[in-house]
Amino acid sequence: MSFKADVITLFPELFPGPLGASVIGRGLEQNLWSLNTTHLRHFASGKHKNVDDTPSGGGPGMVLRADVLAKAIDAVSPANDPRPRLLMSPRGQPFTQKMARDLSKGPGALIVCGRFEGVDQRIIEARNLMEISIGDYVLAGGEVAAMTLLESVVRLIPGILGDEKSRDEESFENDLLEYPQYTRPADFEGRSVPPVLTSGDHGKIKKWRQEQSESLTRSRRPDLWTK
Ligand code: SAH
Secondary structure: OOEEEEEEEOOHHHOOHHHHOHHHHHHHHOOOEEEEEEEHHHHOEOOOOEOEEOOOOOOOOOEEOHHHHHHHHHHHOOOOOOOOEEEEEEEEEEOOHHHHHHHHOOOEEEEEOOEOOOEOHHHHHHOOOEEEEOOOOOOOEOHHHHHHHHHHHHOOOOOOOOOOHHHHOOOOHHHOOOOOOOOOOOEEOOEEOOHHHHOOOHHHHHHHHHHHHHHHHHHHOHHHHHO
């Protein structure tokens, strides 16, 4: 059974977008994962097909209605759905490589994309939505956040990347940033590739890369280093 992503959004036309390109898109074509978008508007009721309404208590903007969201969620994710239900939200748990790895081993995810001022709090509780943030900044909607999450998850699914080993040495694996990479030409505008990398001594190369990873992490990301 492959990874099944369901996305509830007011802008289904944004998908697959970048998820249709390169290795992620090829994986989609090869059914290594699947993507189904659901238009929230189709679940609106009443004459005006409203999906949102003014905030209780007043204030600017609009809030997505819990009843409309519930109908959309229930249509794609029955009560016994084993997949986690995620809500993209700047108030959520910060998304990490570890979460990407865990999700990539699971059956998939249902992802709700917020818009406007966000969603009615009651849907989060009633449908057990896990709020996930992709960073400490505010987007206009959850769609780009959902794509970010899915792109990082899907590339970890076996068969998506050509060389599975390349994943294990990447930034954030082992809480370290990746060492600097080089390729041809040997001389670029007077800058040469560090000689150790062309020495053929694999022990030395490994040690150099480890040292580079450690010093980069220490100087750029003391928060990771202390972990
Ligand atoms: N008023 C809200 C922000 C709403 S932004 C607040 O202050 O918290 C509109 C929608 O964009 C959100 O519902 C969410 O789905 C999405 N979004 C914005 N920033 C995000 C982030 N950093 N991570 C994940 N989703 C985000």
